[in-house]
Amino acid sequence: MKAILLRDPGGPEMLRAEDVPDPTPGPGEALVRLKAAALNHRDVWIRTGQYAGIKLPAILGSDGAGVVEAVGEGADEALVGREVVINPSLDWGDDERFFGPDFRILGLPDHGTYAQYVKVPAANVHPRPAGLSWQEAAAVPLAGLTAYRALVPRAAVKAGETVLIPGIGGGVATFALLFARKLGARVLVTSGSDEKLERAKALGADGGVNYRDEKWADKVRELGDGGVDVVVDGVGGQTYDQCIDLLNPGGRMVTFGATTGPVPQVATRRIFWKQLNLLGTTMGSPADFAAMLTLFANGGLRPVVDRVFPLSNASEAHRHMDEAAQFGKIVLEIP
Numbered sequence: 001m002k003a004i005l006l007r008d009p010g011g012p013e014m015l016r017a018e019d020v021p022d023p024t025p026g027p028g029e030a031l032v033r034l035k036a037a038a039l040n041h042r043d044v045w046i047r048t049g050q051y052a053g054i055k056l057p058a059i060l061g062s063d064g065a066g067v068v069e070a071v072g073e074g075a076d077e078a079l080v081g082r083e084v085v086i087n088p089s090l091d092w093g094d095d096e097r098f099f100g101p102d103f104r105i106l107g108l109p110d111h112g113t114y115a116q117y118v119k120v121p122a123a124n125v126h127p128r129p130a131g132l133s134w135q136e137a138a139a140v141p142l143a144g145l146t147a148y149r150a151l152v153p154r155a156a157v158k159a160g161e162t163v164l165i166p167g168i169g170g171g172v173a174t175f176a177l178l179f180a181r182k183l184g185a186r187v188l189v190t191s192g193s194d195e196k197l198e199r200a201k202a203l204g205a206d207g208g209v210n211y212r213d214e215k216w217a218d219k220v221r222e223l224g225d226g227g228v229d230v231v232v233d234g235v236g237g238q239t240y241d242q243c244i245d246l247l248n249p250g251g252r253m254v255t256f257g258a259t260t261g262p263v264p265q266v267a268t269r270r271i272f273w274k275q276l277n278l279l280g281t282t283m284g285s286p287a288d289f290a291a292m293l294t295l296f297a298n299g300g301l302r303p304v305v306d307r308v309f310p311l312s313n314a315s316e317a318h319r320h321m322d323e324a325a326q327f328g329k330i331v332l333e334i335p
């Protein structure tokens with residue numbers, strides 16, 4: 001099969017198309033012939049050598065949708081021929097609160113979806129939501145799962161609350177916007193691009209501020225009538241502390257990433273004085289994935305697809321993500 005291999009860490013040009021042997025499904029596994037895959041920032045962290053436990057060569061990619069071609073021993077034969085999306089949360093374990101010791105994310109150490117075929121545990125394939133194109137279906141899994149768990153099981157966002165989503169151009173952030181609106185929340189966003197702020201408003205955001213403006217936090221406070229109830233943050237760095245400052249008493253800070261690096265300082269006084277709840281979240285359980293998918297079925301929500309690149313142009317797609325040029329998900333079309 002054709003696959004994109006990363007043999008050494010580095011720039012986008014390190015992602016090269018190669019011919020590799022087709023995977024064979026083992027016991028309990030399904031082999032999926034992929035129609036589309038999608039990028040996540042995780043792929044950039046791995047490509048640039050900034051991820052724990054990197055083993056190369058690797059086929060990156062956590063998101064994929066396609067048709068089940070074959071199953072291994074013990075897996076349900078009826079899956080063959082089904083149109084599916086893949087849950088990239090592998091071996092979550094049996095505790096809803098956190099994953100167990102065998103947990104992995106598809107696309108390292110297991111070979112991922114930047115390829116014509118991928119093998120995954122049969123329990124991780126789910127029916128493609130009716131009404132979504134292959135490209136849309138492939139855009140959903142990792143970012144949709146992360147945003148769903150952040151907003152629903154973790155932050156328990158309620159109708160009428162104000163939710164702040166920093167860096168709305170990001171893949172997870174656009175799903176958080178869709179879900180927060182669906183939950184009936186008021187949504188404020190930030191972005192480094194005025195054009196992306198307008199696109200977010202068209203998707204239902206109630207207000208937006210450009211974070212390149214030194215006074216962005218003051219402007220968010222004004223839009224929130226004094227503060228916000230929930231922040232869903234993948235930006236990290238200085239933004240994290242500024243968001244804690246923006247939270248109303250009793251507010252919830254749910255964090256899933258740190259694109260701009262570690263948090264340099266946190267004014268703990270604000271956390272205890274305002275009785276804040278700091279929540280962490282990563283990926284989600286099988287139950288989270290199934291519940292998240294139902295939001296996309298039968299003419300429900302549609303993911304935001306930014307651009308589609310052919311698989312052979314995976315390096316161009318990475319360049320696009322490196323530049324934070326995207327609004328929503330960057331998809332790879334697979335021949």
Ligand SMILES: NC(=O)c1ccc[n+]([C@@H]2O[C@H](COP(=O)([O-])OP(=O)(O)OC[C@H]3O[C@@H](n4cnc5c(N)ncnc54)[C@H](OP(=O)(O)O)[C@@H]3O)[C@@H](O)[C@H]2O)c1
Pocket residue numbers: 039040041042045142143146166167168169170171172173190191192193196211234235239256257258259260281282283321324325326328
């Ligand atoms: N824990 C988990 O399970 C999990 C799951 C998914 C992702 N993550 C992590 O979450 C982060 C986001 O992932 P992603 O795939 O959604 O990334 P992405 O699509 O690459 O989005 C990153 C976004 O960050 C925003 N950003 C950059 N600098 C910023 C700043 N100074 N202030 C505010 N926003 C800023 C940009 O927004 P604008 O374009 O609007 O300026 C950019 O589009 C990554 O660090 C990733 O590793 C974690």
